[in-house]
Amino acid sequence: MDAKSTDTRIRGARTEDADENGGSGGNGGGRVRTVLLAGLRALVLAVVVPVGSITLFALSVVSVVLVLVGIGIVTTPWVLTAVRGFADWRRMVAAQWYGVRIPPAYRPVPKDANPWTRCFRMLGDPATWRDLMWLPVDMTAGFVTAVLPAGLLLYPFEGFALGAGLWRVFTDGTYVGWWYGFVPVSGQAGALGAAALGAVLLVVAYYTVPYLLRVHFLLTRAVLGSGQGELAERVRVLTETRRDAVDTSAADLRRIERDLHDGAQARLVAMGMDLGTVEALIEKDPAKARRLLAQARKSSADALTELRDLVRGIHPPVLAERGLGDAVRALALRLPISTEVDVDLAGRPEAPVEAAAYFAVSEVLTNAVKHSGADRIWVDVHHTREHGSRDHDGMLRIAVTDNGKGGAAVGAGSGLSGVERRLGTFDGVLAVSSPAGGPTMVTMEIPCELS
Known part of the structure; x- marks a missing residue:
């Protein structure tokens, strides 16, 4: 790796961030890339969403029912952990792809908890039930909001294929019942109409696909997110960061006190003693007094240097000024x-x-x-x-x-x-x-x- 490649990679990341948020004005290539990327992501979600949501919802229902006979006490924590992992993955995707933040608000479960405690701690967590309510929404409305932008981007290409003459393959040259959207395709004229409709749909996709995919993430946030849960998470984070800030401030104060006591203060005390000795020797032994004065001058310079380093460690002057x-x-x-x-x-x-x-x-x-x-x-x-x-x-x-x-x-x-x-x-x-x-x-x- 060299500086040029690193700088290119960093600047490329900035361009990617800008493209994913809609691109810059007049940047047609960036807009096309954004639309294609949104369509690809929608296609991935359209495949993953129904499989993951249906599977996890079915397992969750069966496992919770089996709690009544004791088996679910063991299986439910594992299933709910998988549900949380799937939900967390969707939170991460929402944040990374579209900046839609959905903070988790799960109550902590002790790592050494027994299966009984772990099971009922997780079942007693409101965030767990939000996850379980989200799964059927995700497999229905979530699937629709994922497949719509993907289909809107891909469907026009069928119209282009029909217009290019492939309608004969689809209709066997004689079948009149083939429709592309609302356009019947029974001949070349109908095929050209399908191509024209495909062009219109492609223009619509160009301007709407990124926003339609964003609707999917907003729906996810509407169900998974919780005002109270978000507030509780916010309070928890603020409590932890405040405690860390207080601890850090206390440690910094102790460090400053130690540095002053062991450094500049000790040098100033020694300098004061040297000056006292100089005062007593200035008449009796001027040569020794001059040596002590030189030593005191050096001690004052060292003390000043240490004080400057200490101030720089607290708040560097170049930071304040420049x-x-x-x-x-x-x-x-x-x-x-x-x-x-x-x-x-x-x-x-x-x-x-x-x-x-x-x-x-x-x-x-x-x-x-x-x-x-x-x-x-x-x-x-x-x-x-x-x-x-x-x-x-x-x-x-x-x-x-x-x-x-x-x-x-x-x-x-x-x-x-x-x-x-x-x-x-x-x-x-x-x-x-x-x-x-x-x-x-x-x-x-x-x-x-x-x-």
């Missing part, structure tokens, strides 16, 4: 590894978001230097508009890529866990792609607006 882009560039200049930074920001985020993003990038870069074994790092910082989100209209996205050995993961004791907690305070997310052998890409997203 903004996130220049602050990240300053970080890159201090690294022992060749680092390229690409920044595309039309303004500045709010100060707390900017600080969180800066320290998150700093931690990720530190991890890359210490553990990746890389010799090149690329940092991409940009801000995008999120057309599909209800909660915000902008997203700060930062990608840090290195060509190291890979194997990075978010887990206990990992510096990335701290980054995830820091971003979570602002509803941000962290994603890590780090296969064995590399490369490693750490992506951070924080919803925000630029000033």
Whole structure:
């Protein structure tokens, strides 16, 4: 991997995001790609939806009924776990494909719970019953809203085939009962009419398929989502992030206190003692007094350097004065590894978001230097508009890529866990792609607006 290929991949991801949200004005190729992608996704859903929903609904009903005879106590948790997995997959698809966010609101179940407790904990969860109510809706209305955009995009090609003369194959040259839509096809004139209708349907598909597929995801959110469940999930996340923020703040205060006590404060105390000795020796031993004055001057310079480093660790001056882009560039200049930074920001985020993003990038870069074994790092910082989100209209996205050995993961004791907690305070997310052998890409997203 080189810088050019990485930059191309990152910029390609931006273009893909723009295309999936409708493309840019005047970009006909992007619009065609969006329509075709939406049709393909609709076709996938049209195949997966009935099979998955019907199967899981049938298993759920049978398993819940068997609870009465005891067998279901063992089978129901497994079936409901599969239902939740299917629902979570649809939540992920809705968010990734169309920005329709459907937060899960399942009540936690202890991992060491016995089958009886696990079964009735899951059956007593309102989110479970929303999932079970969603399955029959998904296999009916959900199937229709998935197959409609796929069919609207594919059906015109039958009309074109008829217009090209293949009507003779379909009608055996004499059969008069073949219809394409409302157009009877019994000869070449009817076949041309079918082709004209197909052209009209293709134009309609061009302008409506992405929006029809979005209706499918909005229907999913209407059934799977819950105002109370979403509020409960929001409260839980805020509680966790507030606790993490308080813990982080307390740890930072203890670190600052320790650094002041062991560093600058100790040097200032030593400097004061040296100056006291100088005062006593200035008449008796001027040479020794001059040496102590030089030592005191050096101690004051060291103390000033430590105080500047401490202030930089609290809030770097370059961040306050120049903004996130220049602050990240300053970080890159201090690294022992060749680092390229690409920044595309039309303004500045709010100060707390900017600080969180800066320290998150700093931690990720530190991890890359210490553990990746890389010799090149690329940092991409940009801000995008999120057309599909209800909660915000902008997203700060930062990608840090290195060509190291890979194997990075978010887990206990990992510096990335701290980054995830820091971003979570602002509803941000962290994603890590780090296969064995590399490369490693750490992506951070924080919803925000630029000033």
